[in-house]
Amino acid sequence: MQRFDCRAGCGACCIAPSISSPIPGMPDGKPAGVRCVQLSADNRCLLFGRPERPAVCVSLRPSVEMCGTTNEEAFIFLTTLEHATQPG
Numbered sequence: 001m002q003r004f005d006c007r008a009g010c011g012a013c014c015i016a017p018s019i020s021s022p023i024p025g026m027p028d029g030k031p032a033g034v035r036c037v038q039l040s041a042d043n044r045c046l047l048f049g050r051p052e053r054p055a056v057c058v059s060l061r062p063s064v065e066m067c068g069t070t071n072e073e074a075f076i077f078l079t080t081l082e083h084a085t086q087p088g
Contacts, residue, residue: 005062007071013060
């Protein structure tokens with residue numbers, strides 16, 4: 001499997017999906033479409049590499065399918081996935 005790196009300044013995975021686990025500053029997690037409070041102004045994770053970073057975030061790995069070739073493609077993919085995985 002080829003390694004794929006995050007596109008600098010994207011941040012789609014920190015905005016589009018919901019996160020049910022606590023995040024520092026967001027003890028109840030975050031709803032889909034809401035910017036994580038740990039996302040910097042230039043769309044970088046302020047918790048990257050720190051033990052406080054939620055396990056779900058640590059386990060998420062960028063991929064060509066998820067990230068696409070533009071930030072807009074990443075938002076579309078992640079929003080579609082979010083809707084497809086909602087209960088009920």
